[in-house]
Amino acid sequence: xxxLLLNKNEIDIAADIxxxxxIVAMPTETVYGLAxxxxxxxxxxxxxxxxxxxxxxxxxxxxxxxxxxxxLVAEFSDKAKKLAEKFWPGPLTIVLPKSDIIPDEVSxxxxxxxxxxxxxxxxxELIAKSSPIAAPSxxxxxxxxxxxxxxxxxxxxxxxxxxxxxxxxxxxxxxTVITLTEDVPTLLRPGGVTLEQLRAEIGEVKVxxxxxxxxxxxxxxxxxxxxxxxxxxxxxxxxLRGSEQGFCEYIKENSDDKTAVLCYEEExxxxxxxxxxxxxxxxxxxxxxxxxxxxxxxxxxxTRIYAHCPxxxxxxxxxxxxxxxxxxxxxIEV
Ligand code: TXA
Ligand code: MG
Numbered sequence: 001x002x003x004l005l006l007n008k009n010e011i012d013i014a015a016d017i018x019x020x021x022x023i024v025a026m027p028t029e030t031v032y033g034l035a036x037x038x039x040x041x042x043x044x045x046x047x048x049x050x051x052x053x054x055x056x057x058x059x060x061x062x063x064x065x066x067x068x069x070x071x072l073v074a075e076f077s078d079k080a081k082k083l084a085e086k087f088w089p090g091p092l093t094i095v096l097p098k099s100d101i102i103p104d105e106v107s108x109x110x111x112x113x114x115x116x117x118x119x120x121x122x123x124x125e126l127i128a129k130s131s132p133i134a135a136p137s138x139x140x141x142x143x144x145x146x147x148x149x150x151x152x153x154x155x156x157x158x159x160x161x162x163x164x165x166x167x168x169x170x171x172x173x174x175x176t177v178i179t180l181t182e183d184v185p186t187l188l189r190p191g192g193v194t195l196e197q198l199r200a201e202i203g204e205v206k207v208x209x210x211x212x213x214x215x216x217x218x219x220x221x222x223x224x225x226x227x228x229x230x231x232x233x234x235x236x237x238x239x240l241r242g243s244e245q246g247f248c249e250y251i252k253e254n255s256d257d258k259t260a261v262l263c264y265e266e267e268x269x270x271x272x273x274x275x276x277x278x279x280x281x282x283x284x285x286x287x288x289x290x291x292x293x294x295x296x297x298x299x300x301x302x303t304r305i306y307a308h309c310p311x312x313x314x315x316x317x318x319x320x321x322x323x324x325x326x327x328x329x330x331x332i333e334v
Contacts (some may be wrong), residue, residue: 003157004164006162023050030124032137052140058106059105066166072098073113079202089117091116091175093116098111126164147291173287186207212321223249233294233326238307241333261305277290
């Protein structure tokens with residue numbers, strides 16, 4: 001299949017493709033998504049094929065108007081309304097009991113549906129001109145999520161109908177996912193809206209244990225995505241936890257020409273092969289750059305990446321959650 005490259009003035013063409021049951025990569029404020037008409041099960045099935053995604057991993061439904069929510073969910077609770085009012089449009093996904101209109105392909109057989117109202121103007125216009133849109137990140141299953149058109153082309157050229165170029169994505173990691181379908185609201189995936197912000201708005205929010213740990217035997221995956229390998233570049237990623245000095249010494253003793261260090265701007269002169277994540281304390285920049293850096297390491301032919309263990313606070317929690325998975329939970333104390 002030939003993949004059309006569209007610009008922001010050609011959203012009508014993309015909307016037509018979606019209405020006819022095709023699939024289109026669209027920019028959002030978090031990462032690029034692979035969009036299909038959320039109410040058309042056959043179209044949604046094409047997303048799973050293009051990504052090589054396991055069919056039991058449900059998709060987020062994206063809306064462009066809060067009025068669309070009534071037909072998609074069985075219940076829009078007061079807590080959900082509070083979160084929606086505060087954080088939508090923006091990088092927050094809320095899991096709610098689903099209505100009967102949601103195709104099985106979207107919910108993967110669960111009784112719930114994940115809803116997100118993105119703030120990106122192109123995503124907004126595309127949804128408004130077509131339909132509520134089911135969209136996972138527009139990467140091949142397992143790879144780092146795409147934050148530029150170049151990343152989308154690398155994974156999806158020839159596999160999808162079109163890509164809309166919207167430049168670089170602002171946040172850089174996927175939306176925060178919270179479920180309101182359990183006794184206590186539970187964070188399933190940290191993202192641009194922080195745990196601290198959620199708690200300030202609705203009080204108690206639990207953190208699902210899988211956010212910072214590998215799912216142990218017998219542990220339930222509240223979000224099916226938790227159990228799959230994720231965000232992995234081809235290179236092996238290893239996290240180093242400890243002092244700055246320990247970090248530098250470990251790398252000096254355990255590197256070769258094919259090893260790169262994912263480091264902070266301030267320390268780059270200590271290393272021969274490095275990729276800069278951002279300034280040390282700029283966690284917003286770390287989130288923005290993380291997936292680009294992981295892909296860059298592969299493009300530059302590195303086979304191993306050493307990285308710092310992030311702080312588990314604010315948006316740092318999202319960076320930590322993604323890089324832990326990229327590293328397959330391989331953390332060395334230094
Ligand atoms: O920022 C984002 O959320 C991006 C952009 C494109 O909007 N989308 C995205 O979708 O990251 P995806 O499919 O890559 O990740 C969705 C995550 C998966 O881990 C999935 O298991 C979980 O949300 N999820 C979807 N529906 C769910 C549900 N009903 N219950 C629990 N988890 C759900
Ligand atoms: Mg994804």
